[in-house]
Amino acid sequence: MNDTMEVQSALAPGSYFFTGNEAAAEGAIAAGCRYYAGYPITPSSEIMERMAQRLKEVDGVFMQMEDEIASICSVVGASWSGSKAMTATSGPGFSLMQEALGYGVFTETPLVLVDIQRAGPCTGQATKVGSGDLMQAKWGSHGDYQIIALSPWSVQEMYDQTIEAFNLSEQYRVPVFVMADEAVGHLRERMDISPLVQTRNRYKKSGAAPFGTEENDGVPPMPSFGEGESITVTGSTHNEFGVRKTDDPAVHERLVGRINNKILNHRENIIQSEAYSLDDAEVIVVAYGFTARSAFFAVDQLRKSGKKVGLLRLKTIWPFADGLINRIGKLGKKLFVPEMNSGQVYGEIRKYAGCEVIPYHQTNGRIIHPKDIIAHIERII
Amino acid sequence: MSNVKQVRLIGFGGQGVVLAGTILAHSAIKDGRWVAGSSAYGAQARGGTARYDVIVAEDPIKFPHMISTDILIAFSQKAYEESLGQLSKEKALVIYDDLLVKPGTLPGVIQTGVPATDRAIKDLNNKQAANMVMLAAAAVLTGLTSQASLVRALEENSAPRFLEINRKALALGQDIGLNLKKI
C-alpha cells in the first residue's frame, strides 16, 4: 500500500487572497505536481498561467501544447515517467480530452484534471457559469469505467480538493477530476495555508505485475519508465503484465471488473459530504459547487425565519453517494435539488432517494441566487 | 463593525477601483477577517464601469457575492446613480468623491463626500492617487480595516514605481477621514 506523508507547504503558511483558479494551481504544487500541460481556454486559463510560473520555481515542467488532446495525452506520458501530472480545461476542451481520459482509466494512470465548467453546450457562453459537465465526467469516454470527481464550493476547497485529487489518483491509480464551476474559479476569497500538507506517494514494487493484483483494494503497484522494468502499457485489453489480449473474454471481463470495482468497493472511503441542520428538517436541499454556497445562505435565512430546512452538500460527485442519499431519503422528507444544469445530479438522487425529490434547474449562464432558492422552498414547505 | 459588511467600490475604468478593492480585501485579511471579492468578468475586458465588490466578515462567509450594498464607495456620478438601487434597506452608508459626484437625497442613508480627487490633485499633484485617498478615508469612516493593514496590503500589491505616491495617498486619506469623522 502506498503511504501518505506530510510535506512542507509550498507557500508560506498564512492567509492569502486568491481566486479559485489560483488556489487550484497552488494545491497542485503543494500536492507535488511537477508536470502541467494545457491549452488556453476561458474560464480556466489562469490555472495554466500560474502553473507556468510556479512550476519554474519548483523545477517542474510546464508545456503549453497544441490542443487539449495533446495536453491530456502528454499528462498521461508524464505520469508514466514518474511525475504527478495535471491539466485544466473547460467544457470544449474537456470534450476533446475524453478519449485520452478513457486511456488514463484503462491504463490506470494517476492524473488530475481541473474542469472550470462554463455555460454549455458547445461554445455556449464562455465566460458564464454552468455545471453541465458532470454526466460527461462520468460517461464521457466510451465503455464501462469509474473515475472520481470532486466538487469544490470555495477557494479554500479548490486548494484542498486539488491536493485531495492528487492523493486519490495515486491511491486508486485513476484520473481524478476537480469539477469546479466558473463562479468558484473566479471567486476571490481568503484562503488559509497550513504549514504541512498530506500527500500520497506512488506505490512501487519492483518486478510486480503493474496491471493486476490479488490485494483487496485491487490497485496494483505502478512502476515508471526508465526504471528497468520493461513496462508495456497499452490501451488495448491487457493481462496483468500489460501484454495485449484482444480476444480473450476472461481477461477483458477481469480487467473491466477490476477497474470498476477498485473504485466502487471503496466508495464509502472516497465519498465526502457535509450536512447542516438536517435533524428536524422538513426540506433538505442537496447541492454542490457554487450553488451550495447559495443554498447555505438560503438555509440560514430560512432557519432564521423559523423554517425547518437543512443542507446536504456533496463534495464528491462520482462515485455517486448512493448509500448516503438512500439514508437521507428514508428520513421521509422532501429533497430539493438546485443545479446549474438540466438536472444531472437530480436524476441520480431520484434513483436512490425513495422520497419526493424536487428539481430546480437553471441554465442561463448565471449563478442560482439565494433569493430564488428561498422563494422556491417557501412554496414547497 | 457588525458581522458582515458588503462593500461596493465602483467608478469608471482607469480610476483604480479594482486595485482599491483588492487592497481593501488583502488589508481586511491581515486584520484577521474573512473576505470574499468579485469583479465583473466578461468577454469585453476594457472600458465602461469598473466595479469591485468586497465582503468583509468576522466569520467564514456563507454566500460570497453581494446580496445588497451596505457600504457604497462611488468614484463617478454614473456609478453612484447605477448603484443606489442595490443599497441595503437598513444602515446603508454611501461614500463618494465630492468632486465627481453630486449626491441626491436619500432618506435613511448616511452619505459622506470625500475630497479624494480634489486633494489628490492639490496635495499630491497626482489625480491617479485618488483611489488610495478614498480607500484610506473610507476605512477610517467605516472601520472596515486598519490603516496599518492597508499600508502592508499596499506594499504587497502596488507596482514599485507607484508605492511612494500611494503611501502618501493613504496617509492623506487617513487624515481626511479623521477630520470628517470629527464633524
Next chain:
Amino acid sequence: MARDLDAYLRQEVKSTPFCPGCGHGILMNIILRAIADMELDMKNILFVSGIGCAAWIPSPHFNGDTLHTLHGRAIAFATGAKMANPKLKVIVISGDGDLTSIGGNHLIHAARRNTNLTVICANNMIYGMTGGQVASTSPLGTITATTGEGNPYRPFDLCRLVLGAGAEYAARFSVTQPLVLMAAIKKALGMEDFTFIEALSPCPTQFGRRNKADSSVQMLKALMQDCITREQAKGMDKDLLKTKIITGEFHHE
C-alpha cells in the same frame, strides 16, 4: 528475427502479428540492429506508438519500456514522457495514417518545438489494419477501399512537411534499402533534436492486391524500382519523376 537480437525482444512474446510480405518485420529488425550497433541501453529507451499495424512494431515486442497509445497521439504522449524524464531516449514508431493524418498536428508541433524525439514513420501509404482505405500518403491514383476509381488527391511529402515545421533532420528510405535506412536511424538516434525517419514499407495485403502488385515479391521489386536517390532524380524527365520516390537525407536549411 535473428537470434543475435533476442535480448532486445520481450521473451514472453512469441511471434509478430504482421501479414506475409509486410515490410514492418524488416523495419523492426533494422531499428533493433541500429540500437544494438549503437550499444544503447534498452532499459533507458521508451518506445511510443499509436494505433495501427506499425504501432505493433515496438509494442509489446521490444524489451524496453513500451507505451502503446491512442490513434494519432503517440507524439503527444511521448512529449510528456520525455519532458518529465529527459534522461529517457524516446523513440516514436507508428504508421503514416497515425502520425501524419489524425496525428498530423502533434507531428508538426513537436518538430516546431524541436522536442528531442526520434519519430520513425512506417509508411505503407494506406490504412492497413482497418482494411485498406486511402491515406494522406497514398499516391495520386491509388486504388483503395475508399477510392475505387483512384485517389484524386496528392500525397504528403512527409520529409518536406516536418522540415518545414522545423525538424532538424529527416530521412526517407525504403526497407528495401536496409543499410542506408539503418544508418539514417542511427544518425537520428545520435542527435538531441526532433528527428524524423520515413521508412517506406510495403503492404501487399491492402495496397499491393488492389494496385497490381499481388505478391510480396512484386511489391518489393516495385519499391526497389521506384526508390531513387536525389542524385538520380536530377535531370530526370518530369513525368517519369512523378512515378518515383526520392529517397535520401534531408537537413534543416
